[in-house]
Amino acid sequence: LSLGELALYGADGVLISAGKLEYADGASALFDEQTLVPERESYMNSTYFDEIYHARTALEHIEGVYPYEISHPPLGKLIIALGIRAFGMTPFGWRFMGTLFGALMLPFLYILLKNMFGGTAVPVCGTVIFAFDFMHFTQTRIATIDTYAVFFIILMYLFMWRFVSGGRLWNLALSGLFFGLGAASKWTCIYAGGGLAVIWLVYWFTRRREENFWSKLAGNALFCIVFFIVVPCAVYYVSYWPYGEAKGMSGLAMLFSEDYAEIVINNQKYMFNYHADLVATHPYSSRWYQWIVDGRPILYYLANFGDGTKSSIGAFLSPLLCLGGLLAVIGAGIRAFKKRDGRAAFILIGYLAQLLPWIFISRLTFEYHYFPSAVFLTLALCLMFDESRKAELPGWRGNLLAFTVVSVALFVMFYPVLSGLRVAEWYSTHLLKWLPSWPF
Structure with missing residues (x-):
């Protein structure tokens, strides 16, 4: 897991100043660019819909x-x-x-x-x-x-x-x-x-x-x-190559493996059932x-x-x-x-x-x-x-x-x-x- 900048908000929704936070050595990089934290979430700085x-x-x-x-x-x-x-x-x-x-x-x-x-x-x-x-x-x-x-x-x-x-x-x-x-x-x-x-x-x-x-x-x-x-x-x-790699497989040989084929087949079943049901x-x-x-x-x-x-x-x-x-x-x-x-x-x-x-x-x-x-x-x-x-x-x-x-x-x-x-x-x-x- 990689983190860029971390912003913490209080129960009132107000951004907590980094000066009020205590953190372990080496964590300062998470709070050194608080001025870049947007005032509000929007489609310009966040994901929206799917x-x-x-x-x-x-x-x-x-x-x-x-x-x-x-x-x-x-x-x-x-x-x-x-x-x-x-x-x-x-x-x-x-x-x-x-x-x-x-x-x-x-x-x-x-x-x-x-x-x-x-x-x-x-x-x-x-x-x-x-x-x-x-x-x-x-x-x-x-x-x-x-x-x-x-x-x-x-x-x-x-x-x-x-x-x-x-x-x-x-x-x-x-x-x-x-x-x-x-x-x-x-x-x-x-x-x-x-x-x-x-x-x-x-x-x-x-x-x-x-x-x-x-x-x-x-x-x-x-x-x-x-x-x-x-x-x-x-x-x-x-x-589906990335699916196989995520499961630890690699190289062209994985395309001919039962495990790779099972990933593909199971996903088709999942997709069909997901959309049907x-x-x-x-x-x-x-x-x-x-x-x-x-x-x-x-x-x-x-x-x-x-x-x-x-x-x-x-x-x-x-x-x-x-x-x-x-x-x-x-x-x-x-x-x-x-x-x-x-x-x-x-x-x-x-x-x-x-x-x-x-x-x-x-x-x-x-x-x-x-x-x-x-x-x-x-x-x-x-x-x-x-x-x-x-x-x-x-x-x-x-x-x-x-x-x-x-x-x-x-x-x-x-x-x-x-x-x-x-x-x-x-x-x-x-x-x-x-x-x-x-x-x-």
């Missing part, structure tokens, strides 16, 4: 300690640990990698949009709309694992699109690899894998009349067994039918200062993306079935793959579980704008630009309740609280 689990577990991986938080696969917390290694066990350190991955989402999303829709206006505006989405901003600033799941979902769908739109097999292989990395970060990526499987089946169904169809299908199926089952399972299995309540929990209309944001942080100001951090989608995207998804569904539009089907399948499983889950859920769906809401909106462009509808460019500008304006308007910025209570309570169920 950071208390994930940042701690990331540090435990660094220190070789068996992890405390084992209700999710290890990879996301191992990525968080990279930031801690670089910048220390500080808020900046444990949040760095999430913010980096949040930024890296954008160029890959742009490439996906460019591949699907061509041109420049739609991909650029679509990327800006997602970049200024509330959830994208809030979720990538907190040291939890959802950011990595969404990052890998974007990549696995990017390369699946490249394959089904005429690309080579290496695109399919990369899609499978990123599926494995995503699954090793959070199980929500397994839902995405289900979407990829449906897309793959639809792709081959549309080619059923081609010459040598069955031999082509069989060869591709074997390829997918390697890159969507064998490789992901290997990635997933190896991600979780019985808990939370004041900011919500259900899937609330997510799709921004009905109940989750409040990550709230501090009242007693002077008419407060600081809060809420996680929810931009209302414009949430509602506009939902209408666009419905439109994509209509296009997929009526016009056999491949792009629309791709988007619809991806969206439903992320949403439908939550309909059947009775455990405690939160709006941040809708974060992966924001990717497909963005794609659906871009599809509608691109169809307007192709149909040469008057004003399509102006509508696209207006939607983008309003998205940015809403982000600026709601920035205080997304970032924790201290503002007057009337601003968040009266100007930003559009629904009674919004908790800030």
Whole structure:
């Protein structure tokens, strides 16, 4: 156990001066920087929400300690640990990698949009709309694992699109690899894998009349067994390396030991039972039918200062993306079935793959579980704008630009309740609280 600076408080909550303390020789270093002790705990100097689990577990991986938080696969917390290694066990350190991955989402999303829709206006505006989405901003600033799941979902769908739109097999292989990395970060990526499987089946169904169809299908199926089952399972299995080391194992040989395999298998059982049997309540929990209309944001942080100001951090989608995207998804569904539009089907399948499983889950859920769906809401909106462009509808460019500008304006308007910025209570309570169920 390592200690930096130690601050002691009296029963009245007041910091006890170091001059009033008696301590053994050698302990003076624990009390020599009392001026650096913050006046009050906040998200700027402490963990908030699930950071208390994930940042701690990331540090435990660094220190070789068996992890405390084992209700999710290890990879996301191992990525968080990279930031801690670089910048220390500080808020900046444990949040760095999430913010980096949040930024890296954008160029890959742009490439996906460019591949699907061509041109420049739609991909650029679509990327800006997602970049200024509330959830994208809030979720990538907190040291939890959802950011990595969404990052890998974007990549696995990017390369699946490249394959089904005429690309080579290496695109399919990369899609499978990123599926494995995503699954090793959070199980929500397994839902995405289900979407990829449906897309793959639809792709081959549309080619059923081609010459040598069955031999082509069989060869591709074997390829997918390697890159969507064998490789992901290997990635997933190896991600438990720190668990093995914490139990005293070392070297490649541990991967082939019964003890290591038992650790991995037992953790899968634990995770399944944990999520299946979780019985808990939370004041900011919500259900899937609330997510799709921004009905109940989750409040990550709230501090009242007693002077008419407060600081809060809420996680929810931009209302414009949430509602506009939902209408666009419905439109994509209509296009997929009526016009056999491949792009629309791709988007619809991806969206439903992320949403439908939550309909059947009775455990405690939160709006941040809708974060992966924001990717497909963005794609659906871009599809509608691109169809307007192709149909040469008057004003399509102006509508696209207006939607983008309003998205940015809403982000600026709601920035205080997304970032924790201290503002007057009337601003968040009266100007930003559009629904009674919004908790800030």
